[in-house]
Amino acid sequence: MRLRRALDESNDTTVFVNGTALQLPKEAHQALIEVLSRFADGESVSIGTPELLLNTSQAAQMAGISNSYLRKLADSGIIPVEYRGTHRRIRPSAIQAWLDSRGETGK
Helix, strand or coil, X not given: CHHHHHHHHCCCCXXXXXXXXXXXXXXXXXXXXXXXXXXXXXXXXXXXXXXXXXXXXXXXXXXXXXXXXXXXXXXXXXXXCEEECCEEEECHHXXXXXXXXXXXXXX
């Protein structure tokens, strides 16, 4: 694939958008090479941003509540949790949704 070879041979990636030349940052250059390589190999590509997961202490601090109260809410299913091994992990969006349901801003 000519494009992949060209990208492999250069550290500069410039794209044209509506007639304007824009140089991609180095991180975008590396990501573009990875995506194009996977396409060339016939793979599908999914791009996303992983959401940060909080431990119970961080989640309690964000919510402005005690750790024990947060664990009670999590154990009762009011605030959804994910487990990494035996450790609870909570999405900030779950805390914000709980705060919003109570009419609080969390700030």
